[in-house]
């Protein structure tokens with residue numbers, strides 16, 4: 001595991017009353033690339049939105065397109081839109097648009113269903129491809145819960161055991177009995193970035209497959225599925241890809257595995273001749289095998305329109321700004337937050353950091369509820385984590401500075417009047433900023 005430094009704490013040379021970092025934020029916003037892309041999103045100046053790692057903001061390209069889909073394609077063309085408006089081929093067409101953000105060559109990504117459902121397809125598909133002597137699967141011990149639940153069910157159906165393993169230990173723990181490991185690229189709670197290349201290589205050396213969950217990395221940093229030799233991957237599109245609430249997820253199947261991929265959900269959309277209505281199942285060639293049933297067209301086409309926000313944007317620029325934003329936020333926290341009140345659980349090392357900062361803090365649920373009341377929207381993850389997500393396409397350095405300032409105010413106010421936080425149950429107001437993880 002990487003080091004987890006205490007966030008340096010000092011009120012700053014000018015004391016707690018001064019916004020010492022505000023001028024620097026203005027400079028960084030003026031100089032930085034990706035300042036103008038903020039205009040591609042619907043945002044308001046009263047709110048600092050740092051929850052794009054749960055639900056991305058609304059791209060301006062979406063409402064008009066959805067109005068057109070409803071009014072013209074559904075309202076007037078009706079059933080003709082399956083062919084004339086390209087509805088039928090939307091899952092693979094939109095997959096091609098996402099593929100460059102995943103480091104995937106064409107023909108390997110298909111969009112549809114939720115991430116949870118795609119975890120089931122990927123894990124079961126991998127189990128079915130695994131060698132005969134395998135007896136277990138490894139699951140990232142720090143995984144977002146749904147992956148663990150689904151993987152356990154898939155393993156049980158195949159008669160395999162499940163062994164939770166910390167991502168950093170996978171290379172030591174994998175054996176010739178391991179069918180696969182399911183690993184989160186970025187840890188949803190701490191923001192730690194796992195090393196896809198080395199973990200995948202270690203799995204392959206032992207003869208196991210690598211299945212990656214990209215929910216917290218795709219759109220936030222360069223992902224290199226092909227270059228790392230990843231076998232299968234899944235991810236959601238409502239976080240850094242801004243596809244909207246419940247937007248469909250995607251499934252990546254490495255091209256050289258596609259012929260061996262046997263879907264556990266062989267719906268008619270993945271049939272080689274879906275309109276032949278044959279009683280027997282024959283899988284389509286290629287990535288179409290990842291489809292299941294009728295795609296949710298409204299969500300899918302909202303996602304397609306949302307991807308226009310990426311026009312002319314290089315993911316390397318996104319990564320550079322993400323690291324600058326998270327560094328700057330940590331510096332502002334150090335300057336503004338009373339000493340010892342928060343501790344960063346996000347790796348300081350850039351090579352191990354995703355695009356969020358997670359601060360452990362007593363009474364974190366209440367603190368986040370108060371931050372949201374004061375216009376700073378992050379979220380809270382039990383038991384004690386304040387999560388702040390940075391979406392470089394629209395998060396500004398001024399946002400980072402204001403969020404740290406308000407956090408300092410909230411924590412100073414609580415020190416003066418601690419309220420009911422002594423009782424942890426009373427301190428937990430639910431899931432402020434709740435929604436997908």
Ligand SMILES: Cc1ncc(COP(=O)(O)O)c(C=O)c1O
Pocket residue numbers: 114115116117144146147184188213215216236249436437
């Ligand atoms: C890492 C990770 N995996 C899986 C999921 C579950 O996605 P879904 O609810 O779309 O199935 C989430 C949701 O936020 C997530 O963060």
